[in-house]
Amino acid sequence: MESAKPKCSGKRSNGEPCTKWPMKGQRVCNTHGGSSPQAKAAAERRLRTANAEQAVVTFGLPREVDPRDALLEEVYRAAGVVDFLRDQVQKLTADEVVWGKAEEVEKQAGEFPGIDVTHKASVNVWVELYARERKHLVDVCKAAIQAGIEERKVRVAEQQGALLAGVIKAILGDLDLTPEQAARVPEVVPRHLRAVA
Template sequence: MAASIGPPEDGASMGRRRCTARRTDGNPCGNRPLKGQSVCKFHGGAAPQSRAAAVRRQVEAEARQVLAELGVSPVGDPLEALLKLAGQVIAWQEATAALVNQLDSIRYQAGSGEQLRAEIVLYERAMDRAVSVLSAIARLNIDERLVQVTERQADALIGALNAALVAAGVDGERAELARRAAARHLRSVD
């Protein structure tokens, strides 16, 4: 068998990416894809929507990299995250309300005339944010969705318990006792 001289034909072992499209004769294209894309300019990479999508993917990749460097973990459950944010927004609104309640007056005299106190401005912004987050929660029916998620998790748990009982050969009255014990335990868990 003769030794091959020169770079490998596909260029893949050298880390070079190739256009994923195929030529009209059915063979792989072989051109380099455009940055952020999987195809070359001849196979749609130069189209405005392809360029825009490539830019979006690059920005998203850079944002993920920055978040990774900051040690920020991705949101696993956006519904829970929004509810947590709502709690923080309400707590901030209440904190600014306490500051406003301590004021003797809502305005003060400055060199440029009478001005509104900063505490009032903070309180107004906090109220606006609270309305915004709470409106989003109401629009998305988050409480209803969380109930659906919990019901699906319970169904999956029941299915897993039943499968485990069958696999262990537990049936009849002993299986029913195990199900009741599991139900009691789950009710006691907050």
Template sequence: MPAFDCPKCGKTHPRGCQGHRSGAPDEPCTKYPIRGGTHCDTHGGRAPQVKAAAARRAEAARLEKAAADLLVEAYGDDVPKVDPTEAILRAVSWKHAEVLALRRMVADLEERERVWGVTKDVQGGKDSGTTFEAKTNIWWAKLGEAERALVDFAAKAIAAGVEERKVRLAEQQGDLVSIALRRILDGLLEALVVAGLTPAMRAVWDEQVPVIVPRELRRVGGGEGS
């Protein structure tokens, strides 16, 4: 647990517990907080609701790391340098990948596990036992968070004009393709003329080029079946 800079006493709590020493409200506690919590046993860490909240935070942190590990394993971690527009698109893509990974985890849950599970497990003492409650499974909750974040990223991308930029880039690429095709066709025609292209063959060329070239470009772009 990292040290805590306390706004109340103005001092650093070296081991992370946010409580203060008994009888010395301006002196930081020097104990470690409970796992996933912000206070030690002495300063409220033993309270059931505090322990439950700490357990949820610890589990959420574990699941976030597990999700990150899944993403690295599935998609790698070698992200090239990109311009701002590409960075926005990549953020959307990675968030989408996270959603897919979490959906796989949720899909592995039994129907009952999604809304019912262990919320308290006490070993020893008068309150010992396991408590089951109707509560959203944390994988399902994380999926909901990721889906909302994905929608937010996508909305921000659109608001930033990413789609407009993509259209402009596509248009520029289309211009380059058009220029390249024209040069290729002109070169081929010149070679055929030198080789003795007849007027009849030239007529077929002039008739078919405007038909074949657009058709094949549509096929390459997915606008028409093969």
């Protein structure tokens, strides 16, 4: 299979493209200046930039977050990971749960070149990950409960409810309802609020 990595961008003395591979992080090979101090410095900058870009993709950029919100986000994220891993574990056969490929070695030389595969009894990596993430989910749930996340959610809901009640009261006051209409408010408003709850 041919590599997608480009060859050296230099030219040979006859004007044809160089067929060598460029040095790591560079566009040219050793023959075409890859060993020069400025080429090495440029390569180092490119590699640092590529590593930083990959880190952003993998880990994300820093951001300000309330610790309680971060904890709640981690609960949701961990629950999603556990669901994904459970799906992977459920696809395994009973034998695959405790028996599988432990090592694969490619031998180029010797009397019998090829690939040696070693199987052994051990817990499947999907099962190990599933158990580890389930424990992590339980741990972050405990931390969230200890931090009063549920209590905070209830307080926020109560505050929103009080705010909504104040808005409704102000609207009803501005409408200048008749006594008959005002008498129906305790029945009509809660019914509509329950419909959207």
